[in-house]
Amino acid sequence: MTSSRGLSHVREVPRRTPLTWVRSGGLTTVLFLLPLLFAFGAFSWYPIVRTVIMSVQHTNLVQPATWVGFQNFRNVWHDPLFPIAVKNTAYFAGLALVFGYPVPLVAAVLMSEVRKRRGIYSALAYLPVVIPPVVAVLLWKTFYDASSTGAFNTILGWVHLGPYPWLQSQQWAMPSLVLESTWANAGGTVIIYLAALTGVQTELYEAAAVDGANLWQKIWHVTLPQLRGVLLVTMILQIIGTAQVFLEPYLFTSGGPANATLTVLLLIYNYAFGNSLGGDYGNATALSLMLAVFLALFSLLYLRATRSWSTR
Amino acid sequence: MKSLRRIATAVAVAGLVAAGATASSAVGSTKTVTISVASLIPGSTQAATDQFNEQVAEFEKANPTINVKSVEYQWTGPTFAAKLAAGTLPTVFEVPFTDARSLGDNGQLADLTSYAKELPYFKKYNPAVLAEGTDAKGQIVALPKGAYAQALHYNRQLFTEAGLDPNKPPTTWAQVRADAKQIAQKTGKPGYVEMAKDDNTAGWILTTVVYSLGGRMETGTGTSAKATLDNPKTIQALNLLKAMRWTDNSMGSNFDYGWSDINQAFAAGTVGMYISGSDVYTNLVQASNINPSIYGLAPIPLANSKTAGVLGGGTLVGVRPDASAAAKAAAVKWIDFFYEEPLVSKSQAIRNAQTLVANKQPVGVPALPLFNKAQYDLANTWIKPFINVPLGQMKPFLTGIFKQTLIPEPEAATQSVYHSLDAVVEAVLTNKNTNVVQMLQQANSAAQTAIQQGT
Numbered sequence: 001m002t003s004s005r006g007l008s009h010v011r012e013v014p015r016r017t018p019l020t021w022v023r024s025g026g027l028t029t030v031l032f033l034l035p036l037l038f039a040f041g042a043f044s045w046y047p048i049v050r051t052v053i054m055s056v057q058h059t060n061l062v063q064p065a066t067w068v069g070f071q072n073f074r075n076v077w078h079d080p081l082f083p084i085a086v087k088n089t090a091y092f093a094g095l096a097l098v099f100g101y102p103v104p105l106v107a108a109v110l111m112s113e114v115r116k117r118r119g120i121y122s123a124l125a126y127l128p129v130v131i132p133p134v135v136a137v138l139l140w141k142t143f144y145d146a147s148s149t150g151a152f153n154t155i156l157g158w159v160h161l162g163p164y165p166w167l168q169s170q171q172w173a174m175p176s177l178v179l180e181s182t183w184a185n186a187g188g189t190v191i192i193y194l195a196a197l198t199g200v201q202t203e204l205y206e207a208a209a210v211d212g213a214n215l216w217q218k219i220w221h222v223t224l225p226q227l228r229g230v231l232l233v234t235m236i237l238q239i240i241g242t243a244q245v246f247l248e249p250y251l252f253t254s255g256g257p258a259n260a261t262l263t264v265l266l267l268i269y270n271y272a273f274g275n276s277l278g279g280d281y282g283n284a285t286a287l288s289l290m291l292a293v294f295l296a297l298f299s300l301l302y303l304r305a306t307r308s309w310s311t312r
Numbered sequence: 313m314k315s316l317r318r319i320a321t322a323v324a325v326a327g328l329v330a331a332g333a334t335a336s337s338a339v340g341s342t343k344t345v346t347i348s349v350a351s352l353i354p355g356s357t358q359a360a361t362d363q364f365n366e367q368v369a370e371f372e373k374a375n376p377t378i379n380v381k382s383v384e385y386q387w388t389g390p391t392f393a394a395k396l397a398a399g400t401l402p403t404v405f406e407v408p409f410t411d412a413r414s415l416g417d418n419g420q421l422a423d424l425t426s427y428a429k430e431l432p433y434f435k436k437y438n439p440a441v442l443a444e445g446t447d448a449k450g451q452i453v454a455l456p457k458g459a460y461a462q463a464l465h466y467n468r469q470l471f472t473e474a475g476l477d478p479n480k481p482p483t484t485w486a487q488v489r490a491d492a493k494q495i496a497q498k499t500g501k502p503g504y505v506e507m508a509k510d511d512n513t514a515g516w517i518l519t520t521v522v523y524s525l526g527g528r529m530e531t532g533t534g535t536s537a538k539a540t541l542d543n544p545k546t547i548q549a550l551n552l553l554k555a556m557r558w559t560d561n562s563m564g565s566n567f568d569y570g571w572s573d574i575n576q577a578f579a580a581g582t583v584g585m586y587i588s589g590s591d592v593y594t595n596l597v598q599a600s601n602i603n604p605s606i607y608g609l610a611p612i613p614l615a616n617s618k619t620a621g622v623l624g625g626g627t628l629v630g631v632r633p634d635a636s637a638a639a640k641a642a643a644v645k646w647i648d649f650f651y652e653e654p655l656v657s658k659s660q661a662i663r664n665a666q667t668l669v670a671n672k673q674p675v676g677v678p679a680l681p682l683f684n685k686a687q688y689d690l691a692n693t694w695i696k697p698f699i700n701v702p703l704g705q706m707k708p709f710l711t712g713i714f715k716q717t718l719i720p721e722p723e724a725a726t727q728s729v730y731h732s733l734d735a736v737v738e739a740v741l742t743n744k745n746t747n748v749v750q751m752l753q754q755a756n757s758a759a760q761t762a763i764q765q766g767t
Contacts, residue, residue, distance in 0.1 A: 061397040062420050063418060080757075080758070168565065168568065169742055170742050254511060254568070256568060257567065258739035258742060258746075258751075272393075273389075273390040273393045273394050274731065275731075275767055276387075277420075279394075281397075
């Protein structure tokens with residue numbers, strides 16, 4: 001009975017012709033889609049295609065471009081600053097992962113345990129995100145003033161520590177950038193974790209309590225396993241984000257002192273805009289592509305490696 | 313359907329109106345030409361802006377067919393490259409001596425030869441200065457705005473507080489070091505600071521010190537030039553810096569000063585001495601509101617060597633390569649009015665000085681002659697009654713500079729040579745154990761590559 005009704009239903013569907021497509025609103029759909037396609041084409045896909053083309057050209061966008069094959073990739077590979085930039089970027093990403101990644105999680109878990117005024121804590125955690133990044137960097141530059149009258153050095157001076165050179169030292173500069181970056185970006189992730197925490201079934205906590213679990217055991221055996229999907233996504237997003245770090249080294253240190261905070265994106269910027277006679281956009285786009293391919297492959301491997309864990 | 317037709321009609325009418333408006337403006341453009349010109353650097357005082365606007369009004373009154381639109385402008389390597397590529401530079405803009413020739417060779421500056429040769433004072437230009445704005449084909453692609461010699465700027469108040477004589481600034485590098493140490497110890501303020509940012513300024517100042525010791529950063533010209541960044545004088549200069557930073561502790565705690573930052577710090581009275589162009593006093597007034605009484609200007613100490621000299625540079629004014637003939641003609645008129653006439657025309661010099669004084673802007677800032685020395689002295693006599701800069705406090709420089717040998721900046725890949733040196737200066741100032749020789753060899757290799765590539 002059911003199958004025969006289904007077959008008759010299939011037979012009743014009229015044949016689709018261009019006219020029926022137009023009459024059923026297909027043209028309107030395309031018309032509404034066109035601006036979007038244009039916007040994406042002009043501002044997303046066309047730049048990507050141009051990047052690929054420019055990576056095999058020698059051009060400063062003023063003189064006519066010349067075809068150079070893979071020479072730009074070879075230039076980047078043999079540039080002595082390339083390994084320095086890769087190392088620094090990995091260092092930044094590593095520090096951010098070790099110190100910056102757990103901070104929002106801990107903050108979110110603690111905030112979810114708070115019974116009263118949770119909204120205020122959420123707002124306070126998110127506040128740094130709404131401060132314009134340039135303003136935040138200027139603010140932190142005063143904190144990082146290397147003299148004994150600098151904000152951090154004054155505070156540390158009360159307990160007879162410092163003064164520390166912060167941004168003025170090759171050893172201290174990168175950790176200083178990570179500290180500010182964690183402060184500036186943690187709020188967004190805290191909100192994601194807080195939202196995810198609301199999805200954790202309360203019965204699990206109750207069952208754990210019946211079993212005699214303390215707070216730490218509840219977090220370890222209930223909260224974290226329940227959040228693992230979100231944790232994996234935020235981790236890959238953080239790795240991709242930190243691999244493309246630019247704002248902090250550009251505004252704080254311009255890559256200094258002595259290239260100690262030169263990152264891959266800053267090197268791309270320097271290729272493109274470092275020479276006042278016209279940038280080497282070929283090298284800049286070649287390195288951009290190298291970074292994009294690396295991140296795409298890394299993401300693929302990451303998702304494959306964590307697939308079973310995230311869906312378990 | 314009706315509504316669709318209405319929309320189509322409305323679009324067509326709007327298009328016709330827009331086309332009509334474009335056509336009418338095109339008709340208007342045959343009579344009036346609009347040019348955008350570099351005005352003051354961002355952050356200039358209202359008085360400086362007023363003074364500039366007065367000059368624009370005066371120019372437009374004298375040239376009713378030229379409409380001048382002023383655009384805030386400050387030359388920095390990265391922003392210039394970006395604006396150049398994006399085509400967003402004003403019609404008339406300024407470039408340093410180091411870049412004009414290469415920009416001209418690359419077709420990035422308009423050919424001004426025919427317009428420039430019509431200027432009545434064209435033959436009076438100092439040939440060496442004019443050569444900075446002439447490309448390989450002999451085309452004049454930029455006209456001089458100003459020339460400077462590097463100088464030692466010092467804070468007279470801090471000199472006095474430290475027990476030093478403000479009328480006797482240091483004349484040797486050993487004295488610079490000793491005075492810096494004394495200032496730091498007696499006042500707690502850095503006695504000597506240097507630009508040490510990764511924006512080519514660190515390399516620029518290091519080159520200045522190396523020149524003063526008798527060294528050079530390259531030999532030869534063009535793409536066949538040889539980089540000599542790792543010469544013994546550079547090592548000597550860096551060791552001096554190292555001693556002041558780590559042994560004497562006389563350089564304070566900020567080691568990432570750029571051009572603007574260091575001016576601000578000096579104007580705020582927190583710096584004993586620093587090196588910059590002799591004409592920087594204008595910026596100290598316009599952007600940093602310096603108290604004139606603290607200002608002192610001295611020549612760069614030169615070593616007792618035949619090759620020792622003072623690094624000289626300057627600024628030229630160029631025009632966008634896509635400017636129309638009418639815009640180029642208007643642009644050269646503006647360059648003539650705003651930059652050159654105050655140096656060659658008595659009436660214009662006096663009028664310019666009067667406007668500057670009325671707006672509390674500096675008149676008489678030490679610079680080097682764009683024309684011959686006689687013209688320079690003559691122009692100074694015209695504006696003598698209006699000079700409002702503390703010339704007495706600049707006496708050490710004014711009496712010393714014309715005895716010094718002026719040496720142009722490295723000719724081949726100048727900005728790249730400076731950039732290669734940036735990291736070395738930063739390393740010396742931020743790491744006590746920097747291997748100076750090894751870092752200089754790396755910098756030399758990078759500079760040599762840039763020279764060969766013509767970048």
